[in-house]
Amino acid sequence: MADTTTHRTxxxxxxxxxxxxxxxxxxxxSITNKDRMKIPPQLMPVQPPETxxxxxxxxxxxxxxxxxQLEALRCLNCKNAPCVDGCPVRIDIPGFVKAIADGDFQLxxxxxxxxxxxxxxxxxxxxxxTQCQEKCTVGRAxxxxxxxxxxxxxxxxxxxxERESGKIQIPEVKTETGKKVAVIGxxxxxxxxxxxxxxxxxxxxxxxxxxxPGGVMIYGIPExxxxxxxxRKEIETLEKMGVEIITNFVVGKTRKLTDLLEKDSFNxxxxxxxxxxxxxxxxxxxxxxxxxxxxxxxxxxxxMKAYDPKSDTPFYPxxxxxxxxxxxxAMDAARTAVRLGAEEVHLLYRxxxxxxxxxxxxxxxxxxxxxxxxxxxxxxxxxxxxxxILIAMECLKYELGEPDASGRRRPIEIKGSEFIIDVDTAxxxxxxxxxxxxxxxxxxxxxxxxxxxxxxxxxxxxxxxVYAGGDIVLGAATVxxxxxxxxxxxxxxxxxxxxx
Amino acid sequence: xxxxxxxIKLSENVYRMDVEAPLIASERKAGQFIILSLDDNYAERxxxxxxxxxxxxxxxxxxxxxxxxxxxxxxxLEKGDFIDNLLGPLGKPTHIEKFGTVVCVGGGIxxxxxxxxxxxxxxxxxxxxxIIGARNKELLILEEEFKRLSDELIICTDDGSxxxxxxxxxxxxxxxxxxxxxxxxxxxxxxxxxxxxxxxTKPFNIxxxxxxxxxxxxxxxxxxxxRVTVGGQxxxxxxxxxxxxxxxxxxxxMMKRLNAFKNIERKKFEDECKLETEIKxxxxxxx
Numbered sequence: 139m140a141d142t143t144t145h146r147t148x149x150x151x152x153x154x155x156x157x158x159x160x161x162x163x164x165x166x167x168s169i170t171n172k173d174r175m176k177i178p179p180q181l182m183p184v185q186p187p188e189t190x191x192x193x194x195x196x197x198x199x200x201x202x203x204x205x206x207q208l209e210a211l212r213c214l215n216c217k218n219a220p221c222v223d224g225c226p227v228r229i230d231i232p233g234f235v236k237a238i239a240d241g242d243f244q245l246x247x248x249x250x251x252x253x254x255x256x257x258x259x260x261x262x263x264x265x266x267x268t269q270c271q272e273k274c275t276v277g278r279a280x281x282x283x284x285x286x287x288x289x290x291x292x293x294x295x296x297x298x299x300e301r302e303s304g305k306i307q308i309p310e311v312k313t314e315t316g317k318k319v320a321v322i323g324x325x326x327x328x329x330x331x332x333x334x335x336x337x338x339x340x341x342x343x344x345x346x347x348x349x350x351p352g353g354v355m356i357y358g359i360p361e362x363x364x365x366x367x368x369x370r371k372e373i374e375t376l377e378k379m380g381v382e383i384i385t386n387f388v389v390g391k392t393r394k395l396t397d398l399l400e401k402d403s404f405n406x407x408x409x410x411x412x413x414x415x416x417x418x419x420x421x422x423x424x425x426x427x428x429x430x431x432x433x434x435x436x437x438x439x440x441x442m443k444a445y446d447p448k449s450d451t452p453f454y455p456x457x458x459x460x461x462x463x464x465x466x467x468a469m470d471a472a473r474t475a476v477r478l479g480a481e482e483v484h485l486l487y488r489x490x491x492x493x494x495x496x497x498x499x500x501x502x503x504x505x506x507x508x509x510x511x512x513x514x515x516x517x518x519x520x521x522x523x524x525x526x527i528l529i530a531m532e533c534l535k536y537e538l539g540e541p542d543a544s545g546r547r548r549p550i551e552i553k554g555s556e557f558i559i560d561v562d563t564a565x566x567x568x569x570x571x572x573x574x575x576x577x578x579x580x581x582x583x584x585x586x587x588x589x590x591x592x593x594x595x596x597x598x599x600x601x602x603x604v605y606a607g608g609d610i611v612l613g614a615a616t617v618x619x620x621x622x623x624x625x626x627x628x629x630x631x632x633x634x635x636x637x638x
Numbered sequence: 639x640x641x642x643x644x645x646i647k648l649s650e651n652v653y654r655m656d657v658e659a660p661l662i663a664s665e666r667k668a669g670q671f672i673i674l675s676l677d678d679n680y681a682e683r684x685x686x687x688x689x690x691x692x693x694x695x696x697x698x699x700x701x702x703x704x705x706x707x708x709x710x711x712x713x714x715l716e717k718g719d720f721i722d723n724l725l726g727p728l729g730k731p732t733h734i735e736k737f738g739t740v741v742c743v744g745g746g747i748x749x750x751x752x753x754x755x756x757x758x759x760x761x762x763x764x765x766x767x768x769i770i771g772a773r774n775k776e777l778l779i780l781e782e783e784f785k786r787l788s789d790e791l792i793i794c795t796d797d798g799s800x801x802x803x804x805x806x807x808x809x810x811x812x813x814x815x816x817x818x819x820x821x822x823x824x825x826x827x828x829x830x831x832x833x834x835x836x837x838x839t840k841p842f843n844i845x846x847x848x849x850x851x852x853x854x855x856x857x858x859x860x861x862x863x864x865r866v867t868v869g870g871q872x873x874x875x876x877x878x879x880x881x882x883x884x885x886x887x888x889x890x891x892m893m894k895r896l897n898a899f900k901n902i903e904r905k906k907f908e909d910e911c912k913l914e915t916e917i918k919x920x921x922x923x924x925x
Binding site: 347348349350357385386387388391392393414415416418420424425426427428430431433434437438442443446448449450451452454525526527573574575 | 661662665675678679680681682683707708722723724725726727728855856858859860861862863865866867871872874877888890891894895897898899
């Protein structure tokens with residue numbers, strides 16, 4: 139499998155790209171598809187592992203302009219544009235990539251923003267390899283999806299360029315209609331919905347339970363993968379559009395959802411509260427001191443900045459850490475533990491790496507930073523000392539059996555394979571259930587057996603005028619899928635408001 | 639928002655603050671709590687029970703004891719200052735109905751969260767017997783309020799400086815032994831007190847509710863830091879509680895979890911106190 143990152147400095151790789159780019163541009167009108175296929179895929183310069191283990195700064199440093207243009211020139215501009223089908227918000231990918239290839243970076247960001255308000259975020263955290271880039275003709279022709287055109291990195295490049303220029307284009311807002319919409323949650327689903335509704339001139343109020351807006355992009359995804367200043371900037375854009383954001387407001391508690399409709403005269407409500415209820419394993423010892431949910435561990439370090447000595451929020455002095463799970467959140471927790479000074483970080487996953495839901499890049503990053511992977515392994519019970527503090531875990535080895543309902547091969551425990559590993563901290567990252575706060579206080583709101591809100595094809599719930607999208611509907615998924623649902627809901631809400 | 643309208647020192651290290659929060663004041667019910675933090679970037683989030691509310695004035699009453707960095711900083715705020723972030727009301731409200739005789743046991747600062755519950759129990763037509771306790775006379779709070787709402791009030795101090803020299807479990811046991819026995823016991827206070835209240839009522843088979851105050855980050859079910867073992871099951875204090883059946887709570891595990899960050903916090907707190915002393919010394923010197 140191809141390497142997609144490099145530890146060489148950004149200027150080194152940029153200079154190399156510049157040379158190739160100049161040669162190509164010299165015969166611009168005669169570049170053939172064959173030439174394009176020969177352009178080396180541009181590697182992402184990243185902080186070397188030994189450096190980044192000790193800091194909280196972003197790992198991926200971003201393309202330079204020559205790298206971006208060169209990478210964009212790899213695009214064959216296929217007529218059928220399979221990449222667009224892979225994008226949940228259907229960005230005009232060939233259009234913006236071509237603009238980059240032409241050196242018109244401003245046009246590129248304009249094209250992206252027609253469909254996505256969060257390009258700097260999505261360029262960083264979307265799983266492009268299973269979406270747009272999975273379908274890329276270049277990757278297919280080279281028989282390696284990692285050699286597809288790096289659409290996400292190009293998106294990031296133009297978004298960063300715009301942000302750093304200080305001249306962010308604020309999407310146009312039509313004349314005020316006097317109609318009001320409430321959006322619950324300031325994560326990806328809520329932001330997109332709010333923006334799309336606001337564009338039509340409706341008044342939008344967004345409610346956030348935490349003291350800072352951004353949802354999972356603030357409390358969940360760490361600084362080293364998604365700098366918080368970027369999220370803040372995206373939220374600012376929303377505010378500049380005239381969207382009102384109210385923090386420290388938990389709908390269902392501070393005010394009932396039905397009150398928003400009946401007493402506060404909102405014409406529609408969108409629920410984008412996310413999948414905020416961490417799953418535990420229901421095994422012996424999981425409430426010992428030293429056992430955390432990934433949500434708690436990450437919230438302490440991201441939102442509450444426990445890694446900073448200035449913070450009042452304490453973090454647990456973990457030296458030997460076990461992470462349980464194989465998703466992106468597990469990788470985030472493992473890499474956070476490394477940065478918070480753990481001497482050893484072990485990641486346990488009960489299937490094999492093929493089934494791991496985490497992105498390849500994140501796995502690669504975690505490994506480089508020294509995280510030790512144990513596949514086909516799971517915890518059986520947590521062992522504590524007399525003070526109720528975690529000191530070890532009893533684990534079991536697994537093998538793969540027949541595929542289960544998810545299509546992945548079912549892990550089967552190997553009898554008698556028990557073994558003990560000494561750890562002082564365990565972080566459970568096996569996913570989230572739906573948060574019940576709104577459901578409990580909203581009679582008539584239908585949910586499925588996992589607590590996910592049931593919606594129709596327009597994202598409308600069982601209550602007329604109440605819509606939902608993102609993880610509260612999908613279960614734990616991705617930023618971009620949440621945005622996709624927010625977009626559909628916004629369209630339906632705009633349609634509805636037109637009629638009243 | 640969240641302007642401090644009134645501040646009263648109730649005893650050494652215990653303060654009462656009435657804070658402007660009209661929405662919380664109108665929505666809150668007995669048994670619920672809030673989460674607050676004192677700035678957006680580096681402050682921690684801590685849960686505090688709502689001791690009372692005034693819907694006319696749009697205020698809620700918080701009663702807290704200085705035990706760590708955040709309560710220390712909070713105690714330094716004065717009338718007219720603002721609490722940056724205040725979220726609530728959180729948790730499930732107490733189930734109020736006419737049970738018959740309800741014994742309300744409050745210990746230390748736990749007397750504060752007990753207050754609205756005892757009040758509501760009284761309003762629902764229950765006979766309310768209150769037992770309030772503290773280490774000594776100076777630390778006893780809300781005596782007047784409890785005198786007003788209770789059919790019977792028993793005051794205990796550990797050192798006998800006021801009321802009866804006893805732990806709250808002593809009168810509790812006597813009340814439980816009476817015929818007919820009380821219908822419900824509610825105990826709020828230090829975990830060790832709630833544990834022994836539950837042990838006291840267990841042989842009498844009297845339903846006992848306790849209100850848990852665990853470590854929390856978000857207070858909305860998102861982090862699971864507040865989880866406790868209740869009847870062998872993992873429960874979240876913030877969304878499943880804060881009240882649970884005292885006979886089912888694993889108090890030992892809960893107390894250990896409460897101490898998870900103790901050493902780190904104590905060090906921070908002591909460092910800060912030292913700093914404060916140094917600053918005061920310097921100020922004195924500089925006259």
